[in-house]
Amino acid sequence: MTAFLDGLLTALQPGNLAALLAGSLLGVFAGAMPGLSSTVGLALVLPVTFALDPTPALLMMVSIYMAAEYGGSITAIAIGVPGSSPALATTFDGYAMTRRGEAGRALGISLFSSMSGGLLGTILLVLALGPLSRAAIAFGPAEYFGLGVFGLSIVANLVGRDPLKGIISALLGLVFFLVGLDVLTGAPRLTLGTNMLMDGLGLVPMLIGFFAIAEALKAAAGGRKATAPGAGITGALPKARELFGLWRTILRGSAIGGVIGAIPGAGATIASIVAWNEERRVSKDRERFGTGVPAGIAAPEAANNSCVGAAMIPLLALGIPGSASAAVLLGGLTVQGVAPGPLLMAERAELVYALYAGFLVAVLLMLAVGRLGIPLWTRVVRLRPSILMPLVVAISLVGVFALRGNAADAWVALFFGVVGFAMLRAGYPLAPAVLGLILGPMIETNYRRALTLSSGSHTIFLESPIGLVLLALAVVSFAAPAIRNRLVSGKRQAKEQE
Amino acid sequence: MKHRPTTASSPRPEAAALSRNCEPRSASSLPRLLAVAFVLLGSAACSSRGEDAAFPSRPIEIVSWATPGGPSDLLSRALADAAPPHFGGQRVTVMTRQGGAGAAGMQYMQGRAGDPHVLGVFTASGTVNMATGRIPFAPEDFTPILRIQIDPFLVAVRDDSPFRTLGDLFEAAHARPGEVSVSGFGAASAHFLGFARLRAAAEDPDIRWIAYEGSADAVVAALGGHTDAAHTNYNVVREHLRAGTMRVLGTAMPVEALPDTPSYADQGYDLQPVHWRGVVGPPGLDPGTRSDIRTRLMAAIDDPGFQEYMERAALEFATMEDADAFGAWMAEEVTTSRDLLRRLGFLDG
Numbered sequence: 001m002t003a004f005l006d007g008l009l010t011a012l013q014p015g016n017l018a019a020l021l022a023g024s025l026l027g028v029f030a031g032a033m034p035g036l037s038s039t040v041g042l043a044l045v046l047p048v049t050f051a052l053d054p055t056p057a058l059l060m061m062v063s064i065y066m067a068a069e070y071g072g073s074i075t076a077i078a079i080g081v082p083g084s085s086p087a088l089a090t091t092f093d094g095y096a097m098t099r100r101g102e103a104g105r106a107l108g109i110s111l112f113s114s115m116s117g118g119l120l121g122t123i124l125l126v127l128a129l130g131p132l133s134r135a136a137i138a139f140g141p142a143e144y145f146g147l148g149v150f151g152l153s154i155v156a157n158l159v160g161r162d163p164l165k166g167i168i169s170a171l172l173g174l175v176f177f178l179v180g181l182d183v184l185t186g187a188p189r190l191t192l193g194t195n196m197l198m199d200g201l202g203l204v205p206m207l208i209g210f211f212a213i214a215e216a217l218k219a220a221a222g223g224r225k226a227t228a229p230g231a232g233i234t235g236a237l238p239k240a241r242e243l244f245g246l247w248r249t250i251l252r253g254s255a256i257g258g259v260i261g262a263i264p265g266a267g268a269t270i271a272s273i274v275a276w277n278e279e280r281r282v283s284k285d286r287e288r289f290g291t292g293v294p295a296g297i298a299a300p301e302a303a304n305n306s307c308v309g310a311a312m313i314p315l316l317a318l319g320i321p322g323s324a325s326a327a328v329l330l331g332g333l334t335v336q337g338v339a340p341g342p343l344l345m346a347e348r349a350e351l352v353y354a355l356y357a358g359f360l361v362a363v364l365l366m367l368a369v370g371r372l373g374i375p376l377w378t379r380v381v382r383l384r385p386s387i388l389m390p391l392v393v394a395i396s397l398v399g400v401f402a403l404r405g406n407a408a409d410a411w412v413a414l415f416f417g418v419v420g421f422a423m424l425r426a427g428y429p430l431a432p433a434v435l436g437l438i439l440g441p442m443i444e445t446n447y448r449r450a451l452t453l454s455s456g457s458h459t460i461f462l463e464s465p466i467g468l469v470l471l472a473l474a475v476v477s478f479a480a481p482a483i484r485n486r487l488v489s490g491k492r493q494a495k496e497q498e
Numbered sequence: 499m500k501h502r503p504t505t506a507s508s509p510r511p512e513a514a515a516l517s518r519n520c521e522p523r524s525a526s527s528l529p530r531l532l533a534v535a536f537v538l539l540g541s542a543a544c545s546s547r548g549e550d551a552a553f554p555s556r557p558i559e560i561v562s563w564a565t566p567g568g569p570s571d572l573l574s575r576a577l578a579d580a581a582p583p584h585f586g587g588q589r590v591t592v593m594t595r596q597g598g599a600g601a602a603g604m605q606y607m608q609g610r611a612g613d614p615h616v617l618g619v620f621t622a623s624g625t626v627n628m629a630t631g632r633i634p635f636a637p638e639d640f641t642p643i644l645r646i647q648i649d650p651f652l653v654a655v656r657d658d659s660p661f662r663t664l665g666d667l668f669e670a671a672h673a674r675p676g677e678v679s680v681s682g683f684g685a686a687s688a689h690f691l692g693f694a695r696l697r698a699a700a701e702d703p704d705i706r707w708i709a710y711e712g713s714a715d716a717v718v719a720a721l722g723g724h725t726d727a728a729h730t731n732y733n734v735v736r737e738h739l740r741a742g743t744m745r746v747l748g749t750a751m752p753v754e755a756l757p758d759t760p761s762y763a764d765q766g767y768d769l770q771p772v773h774w775r776g777v778v779g780p781p782g783l784d785p786g787t788r789s790d791i792r793t794r795l796m797a798a799i800d801d802p803g804f805q806e807y808m809e810r811a812a813l814e815f816a817t818m819e820d821a822d823a824f825g826a827w828m829a830e831e832v833t834t835s836r837d838l839l840r841r842l843g844f845l846d847g
Contacts, residue, residue, distance in 0.1 A: 341741060342741035
């Protein structure tokens with residue numbers, strides 16, 4: 001405990017506090033800008049950290065990482081464009097609530113849930129560093145395959161009214177993921193002979209295309225009404241009672257984020273979608289999910305912020321970055337002469353405790369910065385679509401270029417914009433395609449990796465208890481909506497017969 | 499093993515020669531007007547052709563096409579940090595150009611042909627990608643300047659592995675074909691070829707190469723017991739070696755920090771595959787400019803800050819005698835990689 005208090009005192013020193021505050025501001029900005037993400041925010045400050053001492057450098061980076069996960073939800077809620085991919089699930093209910101005129105309420109719920117998730121993720125990091133890091137390496141090809149299939153099974157709950165169209169959309173996403181170099185053989189696939197498609201169709205260009213450009217096209221075609229007709233937008237924040245009433249949702253979301261976030265390569269995007277889906281599954285009014293339910297915002301936002309602390313588990317305990325952002329963080333640590341790994345806690349305890357305390361302070365700063373920003377964002381929402389949407393598209397295209405400095409990515413985003421617009425027009429939901437693009441690589445690569453390891457025998461999937469549980473969950477999750485419908489209609493028939 | 503780069507102390511005669519060439523010539527026999535015109539023409543030519551006379555006249559860009567925070571990106575940033583005093587106080591910035599397995603950044607350099615103010619960090623992965631044709635460039639499309647570092651390859655296992663030496667690993671693979679697995683970064687990659695060379699020296703047993711998206715992921719696979727060993731770089735497993743959670747079967751070259759670990763050669767596999775990184779310029783830099791940049795970079799990597807970065811990242815200095823030797827090395831890497839990939843069936847012909 002004294003070690004932790006020492007860490008807290010370190011984090012509160014003026015220089016360190018300034019680093020944390022700068023990180024929070026930059027993090028919220030990078031998260032909220034479509035195209036930019038916590039990874040880009042971290043990469044931007046990497047040269048700055050060269051000049052800093054290890055502690056402020058590390059603190060600045062963790063507060064960027066933390067704040068960016070909340071920042072992503074701002075644009076997701078205000079304009080329906082996920083500011084970064086982990087905020088994808090937040091668009092489902094967050095943007096729906098904004099369209100009802102309750103932007104302030106949605107942003108307040110997101111901020112409170114992000115803060116709570118961030119705190120719980122940090123507590124998990126402090127208490128479960130050892131055991132969770134061992135659990136993380138238990139994830140081999142068979143387990144990742146199970147996780148991927150489980151994630152994809154959520155499609156069943158995202159399909160909307162027409163299941164067939166939802167499944168076609170998911171398959172389309174799977175086709176898109178095939179583009180690029182095959183990880184296992186290094187051979188190019190569906191690259192149309194151009195080496196610019198070698199790295200595949202990126203998730204960020206797809207999100208920008210689907211949610212910013214396609215929506216703008218829809219608005220231009222007259223399909224998007226000014227937000228909240230008549231009622232106007234209120235910046236009214238949610239009541240404290242409503243926020244604390246969400247505690248079960250936040251705990252569940254944080255737990256899901258904490259576990260999935262600790263698994264290298266799984267990440268906050270998958271965690272937040274799983275959290276949204278699980279919340280929907282246990283909810284009494286699951287039919288209303290996607291129409292602006294508070295729990296539909298709280299669950300994914302708690303999950304993606306809880307992932308931040310959790311992603312530090314494999315990084316600190318094993319020296320293994322669990323996400324792209326953690327990889328940049330590892331680079332920053334390396335330059336500072338801090339080598340994360342099994343000995344870090346023993347050799348650099350003071351730094352680790354400062355990091356723990358830094359996380360807590362970063363969460364509170366995120367709350368302050370986020371709270372001050374809400375009136376500004378609700379004003380953005382009030383802009384007319386004819387002004388707002390072209391702005392969003394322009395900013396998004398700049399963001400997608402800044403991500404890798406590659407103009408081809410902007411073209412890919414435009415391509416997805418046109419595809420997304422056509423899909424919206426024909427009544428195909430977009431989210432399943434995104435899920436296909438995210439999970440396709442995890443499923444395919446690990447399926448083939450597992451079979452290479454087992455010399456082609458499928459029993460490798462049966463020998464993995466974790467993998468089996470995940471596959472069973474996938475079956476339940478996929479079949480549940482259909483079974484539930486059958487039961488409901490069965491009951492109705494029984495009633496009618498009476 | 500570690501050798502500090504020596505800083506060449508000679509001034510830059512080639513730059514001086516160039517500026518002398520640009521002195522306006524005397525034009526006494528011509529009318530005054532013509533003389534003035536001549537002077538103007540001469541100075542115009544001087545400023546366009548003889549940019550290197552005043553090199554560096556603008557900020558320097560280091561193009562980075564690698565993953566942010568990854569080892570190549572860190573080299574770019576460490577250079578950008580150490581270089582300014584040696585480049586006339588000009589700013590040195592890292593410019594991110596990712597895409598197409600590096601092709602986007604390389605394409606950008608092609609567009610800056612002859613401009614000494616743009617540099618790029620080139621690696622063993624680049625030459626392998628040239629060999630496979632994944633990137634549409636050849637070593638001739640760049641001006642090789644300075645190889646800087648080697649990131650030692652090694653084969654590591656979890657502490658409870660039955661293997662103690664490389665011989666144990668290969669023996670097991672010969673006894674149980676297809677059952678022994680090694681995880682590593684990428685398919686037909688620099689890591690894969692590094693291991694393939696070693697395996698060839700052990701009479702090509704049937705070992706499964708399990709490709710991962712990154713070196714760290716490959717280490718996780720070995721740590722989790724999903725594969726029998728990992729082929730990676732020293733700095734990725736350094737902490738696990740110190741903690742005793744992993745062991746090294748052999749290193750591609752002697753590593754100072756691992757005095758008791760025998761190298762491949764010590765164990766009878768006479769080869770030294772290396773994972774290197776260095777600096778190249780755009781195509782068409784003249785030899786004078788090239789050796790000028792090389793001299794300045796040599797001074798930059800001698801900086802205490804850069805030395806500290808090398809030490810912390812556990813990298814070995816490996817500057818070659820001159821830029822031509824580096825160029826020849828790059829060309830040879832492409833050829834040998836291509837031959838090996840053909841033999842392994844990754845390339846046709």
